[in-house]
Every structure is written in C-alpha cells, then in structure tokens.
Amino acid sequence: MQKTLGSAVSIDRRRHTTVGGLDNGVKPVLGKRENRKDPAMVSHSNLSYVAFIVIALSTGTDVAGQTAAIFDRVNTHEFQPLNEDGSFTNDRVLAKNGVSDLANDDWKVRLLAIRDLTRSLPKQLDAVVAGLEHNDPHVRQIAAAALGIARQKEAASALQNVLEADPMALVRSQAAMSLGQLESVESLELLRQVFERDKSRDVRHQSELAIDQIEKRLGATEMQLAAFRALDEASFKQVQVGQPAPDFTLSDSEGNPWQLSRAGNGKWTVLIWIFADWCPVCHGEFKELMSMKKEFDEANAVVATIECHDLYRCRLMVGKEKDADYWFSKASFQQKYLRSVWWPHLSDLAGGVGAQYGVDPMSFAVHAEYVNRPSTIIIDPEGRVRLTYYGTFWGDRPSLHETLEMIKSEEFSFEHPRRLK
Structure with a gap:
C-alpha cells in the first residue's frame, strides 16, 4: 500500500530535530563537534535553553509512545475471531455468528482505543495514519475510525488507499465511513467507483452513505468528538x-x-x-x-x-x-x-x-x-x-x-x- 503521509521522523530529518515522531519545531541544540563551546563558557541562559529542549524531546517520546501503546493494546488483545472478510464476528467456542459471553471485553478495548486516539489527535496525526498500514486489521479499523471522528482531513488520501486496497471488508467499510465523516469532496469519485464495483455489499453500502454525507456536508461533529474524548x-x-x-x-x-x-x-x-x-x-x-x-x-x-x-x-x-x-x-x-x-x-x-x-x-x-x-x-x-x-x-x-x-x-x-x- 502506498504511503501518502510520511512519518513524522522522516519529515523532521529534513527540517529539525525530533524524538519519537514529535515535531517540536526547534533546531538542534548541539552542532558539529568543532563548533561546541567549552562547558565552562556556557551561560545560565544557554543551560536553561538546553533544559527546555530536553524536556520537550522527552515529552515527545512520551506522546508518541502513547500512540504506540494504544496500538499495542489492540494488537495483543485476543478478540473473538472474524470471518474471512471481516464482515461478521464468530463466537470462538460455538463457531456461530455473535458473542455468547456477556463478560467479553472486546468492545471495551475497541472503544477506549478510539477514545485515546481521538485524544491524541491532531498532534499525533502521522502516528495514527501509520496505523492504517498495521498488519492487524483491528488496529487498521480503529485508526481509520479515529481519523474520521476527529475530522483529520489530511488523512483523506491515506484512507482512500485503504478503501481501494485493504483486503478486509471491515477495514474498507470503516475507511468509507471515515471519508464521509471528513466530508472529503476529493474522495467522491473513488467512493462512486467503489459503490459500483467493490465485491462486498457492505462496503458498497457504506460508500453510498459516505457520498451522501459528503454532498450534504453532514460529517462528524464536534459534539461527537467531544463525546468520544469524554468517555469514562x-x-x-x-x-x-x-x-x-x-x-x-x-x-x-x-x-x-x-x-x-x-x-x-x-x-x-x-x-x-x-x-x-x-x-x-x-x-x-x-x-x-x-x-x-x-x-x-x-x-x-x-x-x-x-x-x-x-x-x-x-x-x-x-x-x-x-x-x-x-x-x-x-x-x-x-x-x-x-x-x-x-x-x-x-x-x-x-x-x-x-x-x-x-x-x-x-x-x-x-x-x-x-x-x-x-x-x-x-x-x-x-x-x-x-x-x-x-x-x-x-x-x-x-x-x-x-x-x-x-x-x-x-x-x-x-x-x-x-x-x-
């Protein structure tokens, strides 16, 4: 799948120093070795500046690490199995559509992961978009959901790639939903093509709804985003x-x-x-x-x-x-x-x-x-x-x-x- 948004690290190598994917907008503190000053000559103000940069970079590591930890929670959780294209959940024990165990917490893992990703956006946009290429379809679906709810319009082309190429109907459906939530006018032609030709009727239906949402400008609202971020x-x-x-x-x-x-x-x-x-x-x-x-x-x-x-x-x-x-x-x-x-x-x-x-x-x-x-x-x-x-x-x-x-x-x-x- 083609990457449409580069990682924060690859972008920032061309511009300025980052740690863990955080674009902190400051230039490197230390230059080449021959340009460094004797430590005894460093002023108090310079020490303060260095301390500020170290704190900023440490914070960046923590924030990026939080996004990775969210994906790891999802990736390592043992969800009830999906059928081949992800259109139905099957009970692990009974091998029937549905979930018999009322104590099953798959829903909570998904819901809280989306909550936490929406809280990380837009600061961690690149990290969340990277989740669209994860090998776990649950991670891809949750990343796509969060991008739509948080109206991250910059992710539209990456979501289009998912809609065109992801092997799981579950993930393609979510990409279509999210493009509708983004009111992504530039995605209309692709959505119309998918509506006509996708092998999954479920994906075709979600594409049909996404087209309607875009044309009516009835995408995700601030109220919905606030509701996800406030989940307790x-x-x-x-x-x-x-x-x-x-x-x-x-x-x-x-x-x-x-x-x-x-x-x-x-x-x-x-x-x-x-x-x-x-x-x-x-x-x-x-x-x-x-x-x-x-x-x-x-x-x-x-x-x-x-x-x-x-x-x-x-x-x-x-x-x-x-x-x-x-x-x-x-x-x-x-x-x-x-x-x-x-x-x-x-x-x-x-x-x-x-x-x-x-x-x-x-x-x-x-x-x-x-x-x-x-x-x-x-x-x-x-x-x-x-x-x-x-x-x-x-x-x-x-x-x-x-x-x-x-x-x-x-x-x-x-x-x-x-x-x-």
Missing part, C-alpha cells in the same frame, strides 16, 4: 436490576434533547438499542413497533430506540436522509417511516450511554461494522430498572409484543429460544 470507563456497566436507572439526555433525530427522567416520569419506559440502517432485523422491529402505539399508550409506557451513531446515521434509520438501496428489501422504507415512526430515535454519539447501561457498544462486527449488543431495558414508573436483556447475536431479544406482555404482567423473565450459550 468508571461509568461503564452501572445498571442493575432493582436499582434506579441512571438519568441521561440524548438527541432525537431532529436534534431535540430527550431526557429519560422527564419522558418516563410516572410511566413505564422501554429502551431498545438497535444496530443500524442496514439491519433487516432492526427494520422488522420497527415494522412491529409502528403498529403498536395504541397498545403502549394503553399500558402507560413510552418507547425510545437508540443507535450508537452520529445524528446523520440516526436520521438515516428513520427515513430522514438518503433513501438507500438495501439488498434485503425491494420496497423503500422511507415514506412509511416518515409517516409512521411515532417514538423518538436517539443518537448515542460515542456509545457512552450504551456502555453505562451494559449494552457493549462495538461488541461485534455485523455487515462489516462494529455494533452494540442488541439490548432491551425496561424501567418502571418509579424509575427502577426491571429488565436488562442483552442479546448474543442480532436476532436475540424479546419481540415488542413480548416486551409489552412483560410490562402488563410485571413478570420480567425472558430467554430467546436461539440464544447462544
């Missing part, structure tokens, strides 16, 4: 059955704030984490839910669906952006959704609320994108959590009718008949 591991998996549900506020598909405590005040609340617009199971659940408004109203219950995506992708899911070409449906969802989606569809920008609620954002790859576990949370009118159900694959959770029956009977017990175990 101490807040993960705080939800317990019988305990008060942590309050949160997320934006709906119109950008309006939706607060759990206000919406659910005195009512049953159902929170449903879905995957993405390309998920046929999710669309099946939407079809079911669209016909049940009266039943949920009669049960004194409110419903919110949640996606661990930015606002553009959430609007796409409910028909408010591109009418995309889906391989699993001959009919368009768009007009029906615009008329019939009666509940709020919420944007969990960095998956922070999902992580708090135990939903495991970035749990496993489905259609060449890392997504959360399918999860259903039921909260009673007093604000206590009554059910936390976490799926082991994309079809594993109670139907909307089964969820409603649990609320009516107040018996909260469910196991999907095809649950992985």
Whole structure:
C-alpha cells in the first residue's frame, strides 16, 4: 500500500530535530563537534535553553509512545475471531455468528482505543495514519475510525488507499465511513467507483452513505468528538436490576434533547438499542413497533430506540436522509417511516450511554461494522430498572409484543429460544 503521509521522523530529518515522531519545531541544540563551546563558557541562559529542549524531546517520546501503546493494546488483545472478510464476528467456542459471553471485553478495548486516539489527535496525526498500514486489521479499523471522528482531513488520501486496497471488508467499510465523516469532496469519485464495483455489499453500502454525507456536508461533529474524548470507563456497566436507572439526555433525530427522567416520569419506559440502517432485523422491529402505539399508550409506557451513531446515521434509520438501496428489501422504507415512526430515535454519539447501561457498544462486527449488543431495558414508573436483556447475536431479544406482555404482567423473565450459550 502506498504511503501518502510520511512519518513524522522522516519529515523532521529534513527540517529539525525530533524524538519519537514529535515535531517540536526547534533546531538542534548541539552542532558539529568543532563548533561546541567549552562547558565552562556556557551561560545560565544557554543551560536553561538546553533544559527546555530536553524536556520537550522527552515529552515527545512520551506522546508518541502513547500512540504506540494504544496500538499495542489492540494488537495483543485476543478478540473473538472474524470471518474471512471481516464482515461478521464468530463466537470462538460455538463457531456461530455473535458473542455468547456477556463478560467479553472486546468492545471495551475497541472503544477506549478510539477514545485515546481521538485524544491524541491532531498532534499525533502521522502516528495514527501509520496505523492504517498495521498488519492487524483491528488496529487498521480503529485508526481509520479515529481519523474520521476527529475530522483529520489530511488523512483523506491515506484512507482512500485503504478503501481501494485493504483486503478486509471491515477495514474498507470503516475507511468509507471515515471519508464521509471528513466530508472529503476529493474522495467522491473513488467512493462512486467503489459503490459500483467493490465485491462486498457492505462496503458498497457504506460508500453510498459516505457520498451522501459528503454532498450534504453532514460529517462528524464536534459534539461527537467531544463525546468520544469524554468517555469514562468508571461509568461503564452501572445498571442493575432493582436499582434506579441512571438519568441521561440524548438527541432525537431532529436534534431535540430527550431526557429519560422527564419522558418516563410516572410511566413505564422501554429502551431498545438497535444496530443500524442496514439491519433487516432492526427494520422488522420497527415494522412491529409502528403498529403498536395504541397498545403502549394503553399500558402507560413510552418507547425510545437508540443507535450508537452520529445524528446523520440516526436520521438515516428513520427515513430522514438518503433513501438507500438495501439488498434485503425491494420496497423503500422511507415514506412509511416518515409517516409512521411515532417514538423518538436517539443518537448515542460515542456509545457512552450504551456502555453505562451494559449494552457493549462495538461488541461485534455485523455487515462489516462494529455494533452494540442488541439490548432491551425496561424501567418502571418509579424509575427502577426491571429488565436488562442483552442479546448474543442480532436476532436475540424479546419481540415488542413480548416486551409489552412483560410490562402488563410485571413478570420480567425472558430467554430467546436461539440464544447462544
């Protein structure tokens, strides 16, 4: 793969001294041996200058080392295996699509690595771009994700190389997503070519969405970047059955704030984490839910669906952006959704609320994108959590009718008949 951004070290050898890839913008302190002054003649100010340079260079080593350490955490972690092109995660023990182990922490390694890389940008741009050429596809995917979220436009040509040449559909898909987030106009022609010819329908779909994002200038936002940088591991998996549900506020598909405590005040609340617009199971659940408004109203219950995506992708899911070409449906969802989606569809920008609620954002790859576990949370009118159900694959959770029956009977017990175990 052709390098489009040189490493910081190779650039700086032509310009000035660096250590560990940090461009510190200062000239070498010591010249050739014959030009050095006698140590006794060095003034106090010169000693201070030397000390400043040493500190700056040491700091550079630390910062570059942090990026390398992030990649090393990912590279050495034993993730659940991917299929040949990286479009699906397979359970290591069961050899089936999905992840049966609810204690599996693959999602946390990915999520925190992206968080830490976004915090390192733009200072460590060259080091993160170098991750696009790593031999580990997990490192390449995470590097590409961070570059898009942090809107590192200088990385566009490197991401184009990944989109054209990476052997893994998972990584090519992420490169397409990131180019859309960058609003990379110069990438439009390549994205159109990939949309027409890539062997993976998943990559073609992400390219189609990226084109739409670029043309509409609806890329990654500062709010999404801030949400990733603010992720706090101490807040993960705080939800317990019988305990008060942590309050949160997320934006709906119109950008309006939706607060759990206000919406659910005195009512049953159902929170449903879905995957993405390309998920046929999710669309099946939407079809079911669209016909049940009266039943949920009669049960004194409110419903919110949640996606661990930015606002553009959430609007796409409910028909408010591109009418995309889906391989699993001959009919368009768009007009029906615009008329019939009666509940709020919420944007969990960095998956922070999902992580708090135990939903495991970035749990496993489905259609060449890392997504959360399918999860259903039921909260009673007093604000206590009554059910936390976490799926082991994309079809594993109670139907909307089964969820409603649990609320009516107040018996909260469910196991999907095809649950992985």
